[in-house]
Amino acid sequence: MRLLWGLAALLLVSAGCAQVDTPAQDALRVVLIPADGGTEDGTKADYQPIFQAVSRMTGLGFDIRVGQSYATVVEALCNGGADIAFVGPVTYLQARDRGCAELLAVGVEDNQSTYYSGIFAKAASPIRVIADLKGKRVAFGDVNSTSSFVYPMAMILDAGLDPVRDLGAIRMTGSHAESLAALVQGQADAAALSFDSFEKAVAEHAIDPATVRVVARSPSIPYPPLIVSTRVEAGLKAKLREAFAGVHKAPGVTSDMIRGYGGKKIDRYDTAFASGQFDVAGVVMAKLDDALKADILRKASER
Template identity: 30%
Template sequence: MKKSLLLILSAFLLIAILAGCSSNNGGKLDKFTVVYLPQESDEQAQELNKDFEDKLSEKLGVPVESIKANSYNAAIEAMKNGKADYAMFGPFSYIVAVDRAKVEPVAEITIPSMANGPASVIFVPKDSPIQTVADLKGKTFGFVDPVSTTGHLLPKYTIVNELGISVDELDSFFKDVQFAGGHDKAIIGAARGQYDAAASSPMVINMMEEKGVIEKGSLRVIAESESLPGTAIGIRGDLPDDVKTKVKEFLLSYDNAEYFSMLGMTGAKFVEANDSNYDHLRQIAKDLKLSSDELLQ
């Protein structure tokens, strides 16, 4: 009963926060709101995000504020309802945001050195007897979030392809499937034995090892996905064109190596966005029978 009450109160708190974050007043932009998605963060990350917001505020000539969403769903709904203006999306959450919230791409983040590397990995504790995807039958598995590219869409696609089974057959393949709620939670869950296996971005695993959140080498990769287009930067589609232009100009000229390293994207940069880069992921989502209506219920 106490747990249920806490969940209800948390939901009302998030709604109250988002309800107070409208960026428009009678059609005039009086502030610009960035919504951050679930991820592992620390004091340095907060400082770098604040510096980013301050510089963006100077470019736009209005205050830039930020809110944190407890899920990709909440972030997308915030943009749909006009309570947030900008978010950094994984490719899959981006295409859902375009579909559900009329988000437009304003830039992408690319990492040249990782352009051809796996975007997602499936991993187990280092001493696990599990060696292959087939060995996951009857095991517990931790995905990140229903709308996560590297924590749900790609690893599920990888599993289906490696096993040669249908999406419907996958439902009975695992003993139990859970959504951890964040890349860091999925990684820690596998490291601590909460899940027999989990999936995430390899960049986040490396970042957490470097920060000492998990022991280096405590996880072992058993499968890798294909590479992906860059991380999409989405902006609310109904914002004034001059605001979109200023945000785009700011991003394409933004050069802060520490900021990208904090994101686990060493060597990354903002580049021009291209929505067609995500068409392959749209097809994968269709193949996996993952629609935005189902994911954001």
């Protein structure tokens, strides 16, 4: 019988639970970064279909929760409070480097396992290129988010701007959806988020794409992975990898259940994706050392 969530995990992870077929005490504990969905229930709904499909294949149950931040997801994995997590590339590298997580599966769409980060402004705004962000208010997601913080900040640095000195204000919203909302509501002049999150908002009619301009698009980023705790026994990890590798063609599983980042329909999962392919995100992450991040967060607190 699997261990129940400990007190530490309860403090780290939001209390809501989405069980999939099996009582919580027998289920594998899944924690999701609060990247998208707009709400905790929305984030869970993005990933329930794929875990329901794997549960149907294997008989395994999954207890799905949403972390309060990207960092708490890493802590849940590293402190024994979670078995599986959906994370961004940078969050995966943080967990990998602490020796508490390894790749489980990476989504594939059109034979690609990549996505993109962007900086967006209103179409009527004078902001057209990154240099135009000087003196402007910019919204970012979580400080550990690959596509709503790390890559956009790196693009700003590469454009010759000092985010602390040159941006008018920095707003840390905690998620892609909240950053976009800050832009729409006039609380920021520009917003950093993934293109997947932007396209999801458009599909849900949360924003009219004609009212928004793409200021910058990142280079391709390795797709946000599913990762598994190193504490999970080898046989169970092998069973999970076999299931994710074949779930797209399993009897009784529909194509609508094969979901990836942000609940987007994808073609399949790759369980042989090489961990080293994420090192490119590590190179970008290295542009933001601890001192710079501390200065950025200090500026963000000056509101």
